[in-house]
Amino acid sequence: MAGGVAALALGHALWRLAPETTVYGFDRSLLGGVHLVSSVTGFAVATWVAAGTGRWWSRGAVSGVFAAVCWLAVPVEEPVHRWHLARGFELLGVPLVAPDLAGHGLYWAEAPIVGGPGEPVLMLEYRRRGAETVGGSRRAVQVLVRRGSDLTAAEACATPYNAESWEDNRSAGGCQAVSRDRWVRYGWEGRVAVFVRSGSALVELESHGVEEAALLAAAETIRLIPAEMLGRWHHMTSTVAFHRMRK
Structure with a gap:
Protein backbone atom coordinates (compact mmCIF):
# COMPACT_ATOMS: atom_id res chain seq x y z
CA MET A 1 0.00 0.00 0.00
CA LEU A 92 13.09 24.78 -33.95
CA GLY A 93 15.76 25.70 -36.47
CA VAL A 94 14.13 29.01 -37.36
CA PRO A 95 15.73 32.42 -36.69
CA LEU A 96 14.08 33.90 -33.61
CA VAL A 97 13.19 37.36 -34.86
CA ALA A 98 10.13 39.56 -34.44
CA PRO A 99 8.98 43.07 -35.42
CA ASP A 100 8.23 46.03 -33.20
CA LEU A 101 4.69 46.85 -34.32
CA ALA A 102 3.59 50.34 -33.25
CA GLY A 103 0.64 50.28 -30.86
CA HIS A 104 0.62 46.48 -30.72
CA GLY A 105 1.99 43.95 -28.28
CA LEU A 106 2.89 40.28 -28.57
CA TYR A 107 -0.33 38.41 -27.77
CA TRP A 108 0.47 34.82 -28.68
CA ALA A 109 3.48 32.68 -29.53
CA GLU A 110 2.64 29.30 -31.02
CA ALA A 111 4.33 26.42 -29.21
CA PRO A 112 7.36 25.06 -31.06
CA ILE A 113 6.90 21.78 -32.92
CA VAL A 114 10.32 20.19 -33.36
CA GLY A 115 10.70 17.35 -35.85
CA GLY A 116 7.18 17.69 -37.24
CA PRO A 117 6.23 16.63 -40.78
CA GLY A 118 5.81 20.17 -42.12
CA GLU A 119 8.11 23.14 -42.59
CA PRO A 120 9.31 24.54 -39.25
CA VAL A 121 7.89 28.00 -38.63
CA LEU A 122 7.75 30.51 -35.80
CA MET A 123 4.19 31.83 -35.49
CA LEU A 124 3.43 35.00 -33.52
CA GLU A 125 0.33 37.13 -33.15
CA TYR A 126 0.24 40.81 -32.23
CA ARG A 127 -2.85 42.68 -31.06
CA ARG A 128 -3.53 46.34 -30.36
CA ARG A 129 -2.71 47.26 -26.78
CA GLY A 130 -5.81 47.88 -24.70
CA ALA A 131 -8.11 46.26 -27.26
CA GLU A 132 -6.79 42.70 -27.40
CA THR A 133 -10.27 41.13 -27.43
CA VAL A 134 -11.74 43.46 -30.09
CA GLY A 135 -12.09 41.74 -33.45
CA GLY A 136 -10.10 38.67 -32.46
CA SER A 137 -7.46 37.36 -34.84
CA ARG A 138 -8.93 39.17 -37.86
CA ARG A 139 -7.91 42.52 -36.35
CA ALA A 140 -4.54 41.15 -35.27
CA VAL A 141 -1.24 40.86 -37.10
CA GLN A 142 0.10 37.37 -37.72
CA VAL A 143 3.86 37.08 -38.05
CA LEU A 144 5.36 33.94 -39.59
CA VAL A 145 9.10 33.40 -39.60
CA ARG A 146 10.60 30.76 -41.90
CA ARG A 147 14.13 29.68 -42.68
CA GLY A 148 15.47 31.85 -45.45
CA SER A 149 17.53 29.17 -47.27
CA ASP A 150 17.95 30.50 -50.82
CA LEU A 151 14.49 32.05 -51.24
CA THR A 152 14.06 35.73 -51.96
CA ALA A 153 11.22 37.87 -50.63
CA ALA A 154 9.63 37.66 -54.10
CA GLU A 155 9.75 33.85 -54.05
CA ALA A 156 8.35 33.80 -50.51
CA CYS A 157 5.48 35.99 -51.68
CA ALA A 158 4.78 33.57 -54.53
CA THR A 159 4.89 30.58 -52.16
CA PRO A 160 3.51 31.85 -48.82
CA TYR A 161 3.14 29.68 -45.77
CA ASN A 162 -0.26 27.96 -45.82
CA ALA A 163 -0.54 28.78 -49.52
CA GLU A 164 -3.93 27.06 -49.78
CA SER A 165 -5.54 29.89 -47.83
CA TRP A 166 -4.54 32.29 -50.61
CA GLU A 167 -5.94 30.13 -53.41
CA ASP A 168 -9.37 31.75 -53.34
CA ASN A 169 -11.23 32.87 -56.42
CA ARG A 170 -11.82 36.20 -54.74
CA SER A 171 -8.10 36.74 -54.15
CA ALA A 172 -7.07 40.03 -55.72
CA GLY A 173 -3.85 41.66 -56.72
CA GLY A 174 -1.40 38.82 -56.24
CA CYS A 175 2.19 39.87 -55.46
CA GLN A 176 3.57 43.34 -56.04
CA ALA A 177 7.06 44.69 -55.41
CA VAL A 178 7.39 47.62 -53.04
CA SER A 179 11.17 47.56 -53.22
CA ARG A 180 13.81 45.01 -54.14
CA ASP A 181 13.43 43.16 -50.81
CA ARG A 182 9.87 44.12 -49.86
CA TRP A 183 6.92 42.39 -51.50
CA VAL A 184 3.21 42.69 -50.77
CA ARG A 185 0.46 40.20 -51.48
CA TYR A 186 -3.23 41.11 -51.50
CA GLY A 187 -6.10 38.78 -50.71
CA TRP A 188 -9.84 38.97 -50.25
CA GLU A 189 -11.70 40.96 -47.59
CA GLY A 190 -8.79 43.32 -47.05
CA ARG A 191 -6.19 40.65 -46.38
CA VAL A 192 -2.68 41.92 -46.97
CA ALA A 193 0.73 40.38 -46.31
CA VAL A 194 4.21 41.86 -46.43
CA PHE A 195 7.19 39.60 -47.19
CA VAL A 196 10.71 40.58 -46.25
CA ARG A 197 14.03 38.84 -45.88
CA SER A 198 15.86 39.65 -42.66
CA GLY A 199 19.26 38.02 -42.39
CA SER A 200 18.71 34.26 -42.62
CA ALA A 201 14.96 34.58 -42.01
CA LEU A 202 11.98 35.07 -44.29
CA VAL A 203 9.34 37.05 -42.44
CA GLU A 204 5.67 37.29 -43.42
CA LEU A 205 3.45 39.87 -41.71
CA GLU A 206 -0.24 39.64 -42.54
CA SER A 207 -3.55 40.99 -41.35
CA HIS A 208 -7.14 41.70 -42.33
CA GLY A 209 -7.40 44.80 -40.17
CA VAL A 210 -4.01 46.56 -40.24
CA GLU A 211 -3.04 48.73 -43.18
CA GLU A 212 -0.23 47.90 -45.57
CA ALA A 213 1.76 50.98 -44.53
CA ALA A 214 1.81 49.82 -40.89
CA LEU A 215 3.01 46.36 -41.91
CA LEU A 216 5.75 47.82 -44.10
CA ALA A 217 6.85 50.05 -41.23
CA ALA A 218 6.94 47.04 -38.90
CA ALA A 219 9.09 45.15 -41.42
CA GLU A 220 11.80 47.76 -40.84
CA THR A 221 11.93 47.00 -37.11
CA ILE A 222 12.62 43.25 -37.16
CA ARG A 223 15.11 42.26 -34.47
CA LEU A 224 16.18 39.22 -32.48
CA ILE A 225 13.83 38.05 -29.74
CA PRO A 226 15.06 35.84 -26.85
CA ALA A 227 13.82 32.25 -26.69
CA GLU A 228 13.08 32.80 -23.00
CA MET A 229 10.67 35.62 -23.86
CA LEU A 230 8.82 33.41 -26.35
CA GLY A 231 8.61 30.60 -23.80
CA ARG A 232 7.31 32.98 -21.15
CA TRP A 233 4.68 34.45 -23.45
CA HIS A 234 3.41 31.10 -24.68
CA HIS A 235 3.18 29.71 -21.16
CA MET A 236 1.43 32.82 -19.84
CA THR A 237 -1.14 33.07 -22.64
CA SER A 238 -1.82 29.32 -22.53
CA THR A 239 -2.50 29.55 -18.80
CA VAL A 240 -4.87 32.49 -19.29
CA ALA A 241 -6.73 30.67 -22.09
CA PHE A 242 -7.04 27.54 -19.94
CA HIS A 243 -8.59 29.46 -17.06
CA ARG A 244 -11.01 31.21 -19.44
CA MET A 245 -12.23 27.84 -20.75
CA ARG A 246 -12.83 26.61 -17.20
CA LYS A 247 -15.11 29.54 -16.35
Whole structure:
Protein backbone atom coordinates (compact mmCIF):
# COMPACT_ATOMS: atom_id res chain seq x y z
CA MET A 1 0.00 0.00 0.00
CA ALA A 2 2.73 2.47 1.01
CA GLY A 3 4.72 1.63 -2.12
CA GLY A 4 1.74 2.36 -4.36
CA VAL A 5 1.09 5.71 -2.69
CA ALA A 6 4.77 6.66 -2.96
CA ALA A 7 4.88 5.68 -6.63
CA LEU A 8 1.74 7.70 -7.41
CA ALA A 9 3.03 10.75 -5.55
CA LEU A 10 6.39 10.67 -7.31
CA GLY A 11 4.79 10.00 -10.68
CA HIS A 12 2.47 12.98 -10.25
CA ALA A 13 5.46 15.18 -9.38
CA LEU A 14 7.52 14.01 -12.36
CA TRP A 15 4.64 14.49 -14.80
CA ARG A 16 4.43 18.11 -13.68
CA LEU A 17 8.00 18.60 -14.88
CA ALA A 18 7.91 16.47 -18.04
CA PRO A 19 7.96 18.39 -21.37
CA GLU A 20 5.56 18.06 -24.26
CA THR A 21 7.01 15.64 -26.79
CA THR A 22 6.69 18.18 -29.62
CA VAL A 23 9.03 20.58 -27.79
CA TYR A 24 12.01 18.24 -28.29
CA GLY A 25 10.68 16.10 -31.13
CA PHE A 26 10.90 12.69 -29.43
CA ASP A 27 8.40 9.84 -29.46
CA ARG A 28 5.71 10.01 -26.80
CA SER A 29 6.34 6.40 -25.81
CA LEU A 30 9.62 7.53 -24.23
CA LEU A 31 7.62 9.30 -21.54
CA GLY A 32 6.83 5.82 -20.26
CA GLY A 33 10.12 6.20 -18.43
CA VAL A 34 8.29 8.50 -16.00
CA HIS A 35 6.06 5.61 -14.94
CA LEU A 36 9.04 3.28 -14.67
CA VAL A 37 11.17 5.65 -12.59
CA SER A 38 8.32 6.63 -10.26
CA SER A 39 7.23 3.02 -9.72
CA VAL A 40 10.70 1.60 -9.08
CA THR A 41 11.80 4.51 -6.88
CA GLY A 42 8.53 4.79 -4.98
CA PHE A 43 8.30 1.10 -4.12
CA ALA A 44 12.01 0.87 -3.31
CA VAL A 45 11.91 3.82 -0.89
CA ALA A 46 8.68 2.67 0.77
CA THR A 47 9.96 -0.90 1.17
CA TRP A 48 13.31 0.19 2.62
CA VAL A 49 11.73 2.63 5.09
CA ALA A 50 9.12 0.09 6.21
CA ALA A 51 11.73 -2.66 6.66
CA GLY A 52 13.54 -0.62 9.32
CA THR A 53 16.96 -2.00 8.34
CA GLY A 54 18.74 1.36 8.50
CA ARG A 55 19.20 3.85 11.31
CA TRP A 56 16.13 5.91 12.20
CA TRP A 57 17.74 9.17 11.07
CA SER A 58 18.73 7.73 7.68
CA ARG A 59 15.18 6.52 7.10
CA GLY A 60 13.88 9.92 8.15
CA ALA A 61 16.32 11.70 5.84
CA VAL A 62 15.35 9.56 2.84
CA SER A 63 11.67 10.06 3.57
CA GLY A 64 12.23 13.80 3.89
CA VAL A 65 14.09 14.02 0.59
CA PHE A 66 11.38 11.99 -1.14
CA ALA A 67 8.65 14.24 0.26
CA ALA A 68 10.62 17.37 -0.67
CA VAL A 69 10.96 16.23 -4.28
CA CYS A 70 7.21 15.63 -4.53
CA TRP A 71 6.39 18.96 -2.87
CA LEU A 72 8.90 21.08 -4.81
CA ALA A 73 7.44 19.96 -8.13
CA VAL A 74 4.51 22.34 -7.56
CA PRO A 75 6.39 25.67 -7.24
CA VAL A 76 8.99 24.82 -9.90
CA GLU A 77 6.49 23.51 -12.47
CA GLU A 78 5.97 26.88 -14.17
CA PRO A 79 9.64 27.90 -14.55
CA VAL A 80 10.54 24.37 -15.70
CA HIS A 81 7.88 24.45 -18.42
CA ARG A 82 9.04 27.90 -19.54
CA TRP A 83 12.58 26.51 -19.72
CA HIS A 84 11.43 23.55 -21.84
CA LEU A 85 9.59 25.91 -24.21
CA ALA A 86 12.63 28.16 -24.58
CA ARG A 87 14.79 25.16 -25.48
CA GLY A 88 12.13 24.07 -27.98
CA PHE A 89 12.18 27.47 -29.70
CA GLU A 90 15.97 27.23 -29.92
CA LEU A 91 15.75 23.74 -31.45
CA LEU A 92 13.09 24.78 -33.95
CA GLY A 93 15.76 25.70 -36.47
CA VAL A 94 14.13 29.01 -37.36
CA PRO A 95 15.73 32.42 -36.69
CA LEU A 96 14.08 33.90 -33.61
CA VAL A 97 13.19 37.36 -34.86
CA ALA A 98 10.13 39.56 -34.44
CA PRO A 99 8.98 43.07 -35.42
CA ASP A 100 8.23 46.03 -33.20
CA LEU A 101 4.69 46.85 -34.32
CA ALA A 102 3.59 50.34 -33.25
CA GLY A 103 0.64 50.28 -30.86
CA HIS A 104 0.62 46.48 -30.72
CA GLY A 105 1.99 43.95 -28.28
CA LEU A 106 2.89 40.28 -28.57
CA TYR A 107 -0.33 38.41 -27.77
CA TRP A 108 0.47 34.82 -28.68
CA ALA A 109 3.48 32.68 -29.53
CA GLU A 110 2.64 29.30 -31.02
CA ALA A 111 4.33 26.42 -29.21
CA PRO A 112 7.36 25.06 -31.06
CA ILE A 113 6.90 21.78 -32.92
CA VAL A 114 10.32 20.19 -33.36
CA GLY A 115 10.70 17.35 -35.85
CA GLY A 116 7.18 17.69 -37.24
CA PRO A 117 6.23 16.63 -40.78
CA GLY A 118 5.81 20.17 -42.12
CA GLU A 119 8.11 23.14 -42.59
CA PRO A 120 9.31 24.54 -39.25
CA VAL A 121 7.89 28.00 -38.63
CA LEU A 122 7.75 30.51 -35.80
CA MET A 123 4.19 31.83 -35.49
CA LEU A 124 3.43 35.00 -33.52
CA GLU A 125 0.33 37.13 -33.15
CA TYR A 126 0.24 40.81 -32.23
CA ARG A 127 -2.85 42.68 -31.06
CA ARG A 128 -3.53 46.34 -30.36
CA ARG A 129 -2.71 47.26 -26.78
CA GLY A 130 -5.81 47.88 -24.70
CA ALA A 131 -8.11 46.26 -27.26
CA GLU A 132 -6.79 42.70 -27.40
CA THR A 133 -10.27 41.13 -27.43
CA VAL A 134 -11.74 43.46 -30.09
CA GLY A 135 -12.09 41.74 -33.45
CA GLY A 136 -10.10 38.67 -32.46
CA SER A 137 -7.46 37.36 -34.84
CA ARG A 138 -8.93 39.17 -37.86
CA ARG A 139 -7.91 42.52 -36.35
CA ALA A 140 -4.54 41.15 -35.27
CA VAL A 141 -1.24 40.86 -37.10
CA GLN A 142 0.10 37.37 -37.72
CA VAL A 143 3.86 37.08 -38.05
CA LEU A 144 5.36 33.94 -39.59
CA VAL A 145 9.10 33.40 -39.60
CA ARG A 146 10.60 30.76 -41.90
CA ARG A 147 14.13 29.68 -42.68
CA GLY A 148 15.47 31.85 -45.45
CA SER A 149 17.53 29.17 -47.27
CA ASP A 150 17.95 30.50 -50.82
CA LEU A 151 14.49 32.05 -51.24
CA THR A 152 14.06 35.73 -51.96
CA ALA A 153 11.22 37.87 -50.63
CA ALA A 154 9.63 37.66 -54.10
CA GLU A 155 9.75 33.85 -54.05
CA ALA A 156 8.35 33.80 -50.51
CA CYS A 157 5.48 35.99 -51.68
CA ALA A 158 4.78 33.57 -54.53
CA THR A 159 4.89 30.58 -52.16
CA PRO A 160 3.51 31.85 -48.82
CA TYR A 161 3.14 29.68 -45.77
CA ASN A 162 -0.26 27.96 -45.82
CA ALA A 163 -0.54 28.78 -49.52
CA GLU A 164 -3.93 27.06 -49.78
CA SER A 165 -5.54 29.89 -47.83
CA TRP A 166 -4.54 32.29 -50.61
CA GLU A 167 -5.94 30.13 -53.41
CA ASP A 168 -9.37 31.75 -53.34
CA ASN A 169 -11.23 32.87 -56.42
CA ARG A 170 -11.82 36.20 -54.74
CA SER A 171 -8.10 36.74 -54.15
CA ALA A 172 -7.07 40.03 -55.72
CA GLY A 173 -3.85 41.66 -56.72
CA GLY A 174 -1.40 38.82 -56.24
CA CYS A 175 2.19 39.87 -55.46
CA GLN A 176 3.57 43.34 -56.04
CA ALA A 177 7.06 44.69 -55.41
CA VAL A 178 7.39 47.62 -53.04
CA SER A 179 11.17 47.56 -53.22
CA ARG A 180 13.81 45.01 -54.14
CA ASP A 181 13.43 43.16 -50.81
CA ARG A 182 9.87 44.12 -49.86
CA TRP A 183 6.92 42.39 -51.50
CA VAL A 184 3.21 42.69 -50.77
CA ARG A 185 0.46 40.20 -51.48
CA TYR A 186 -3.23 41.11 -51.50
CA GLY A 187 -6.10 38.78 -50.71
CA TRP A 188 -9.84 38.97 -50.25
CA GLU A 189 -11.70 40.96 -47.59
CA GLY A 190 -8.79 43.32 -47.05
CA ARG A 191 -6.19 40.65 -46.38
CA VAL A 192 -2.68 41.92 -46.97
CA ALA A 193 0.73 40.38 -46.31
CA VAL A 194 4.21 41.86 -46.43
CA PHE A 195 7.19 39.60 -47.19
CA VAL A 196 10.71 40.58 -46.25
CA ARG A 197 14.03 38.84 -45.88
CA SER A 198 15.86 39.65 -42.66
CA GLY A 199 19.26 38.02 -42.39
CA SER A 200 18.71 34.26 -42.62
CA ALA A 201 14.96 34.58 -42.01
CA LEU A 202 11.98 35.07 -44.29
CA VAL A 203 9.34 37.05 -42.44
CA GLU A 204 5.67 37.29 -43.42
CA LEU A 205 3.45 39.87 -41.71
CA GLU A 206 -0.24 39.64 -42.54
CA SER A 207 -3.55 40.99 -41.35
CA HIS A 208 -7.14 41.70 -42.33
CA GLY A 209 -7.40 44.80 -40.17
CA VAL A 210 -4.01 46.56 -40.24
CA GLU A 211 -3.04 48.73 -43.18
CA GLU A 212 -0.23 47.90 -45.57
CA ALA A 213 1.76 50.98 -44.53
CA ALA A 214 1.81 49.82 -40.89
CA LEU A 215 3.01 46.36 -41.91
CA LEU A 216 5.75 47.82 -44.10
CA ALA A 217 6.85 50.05 -41.23
CA ALA A 218 6.94 47.04 -38.90
CA ALA A 219 9.09 45.15 -41.42
CA GLU A 220 11.80 47.76 -40.84
CA THR A 221 11.93 47.00 -37.11
CA ILE A 222 12.62 43.25 -37.16
CA ARG A 223 15.11 42.26 -34.47
CA LEU A 224 16.18 39.22 -32.48
CA ILE A 225 13.83 38.05 -29.74
CA PRO A 226 15.06 35.84 -26.85
CA ALA A 227 13.82 32.25 -26.69
CA GLU A 228 13.08 32.80 -23.00
CA MET A 229 10.67 35.62 -23.86
CA LEU A 230 8.82 33.41 -26.35
CA GLY A 231 8.61 30.60 -23.80
CA ARG A 232 7.31 32.98 -21.15
CA TRP A 233 4.68 34.45 -23.45
CA HIS A 234 3.41 31.10 -24.68
CA HIS A 235 3.18 29.71 -21.16
CA MET A 236 1.43 32.82 -19.84
CA THR A 237 -1.14 33.07 -22.64
CA SER A 238 -1.82 29.32 -22.53
CA THR A 239 -2.50 29.55 -18.80
CA VAL A 240 -4.87 32.49 -19.29
CA ALA A 241 -6.73 30.67 -22.09
CA PHE A 242 -7.04 27.54 -19.94
CA HIS A 243 -8.59 29.46 -17.06
CA ARG A 244 -11.01 31.21 -19.44
CA MET A 245 -12.23 27.84 -20.75
CA ARG A 246 -12.83 26.61 -17.20
CA LYS A 247 -15.11 29.54 -16.35
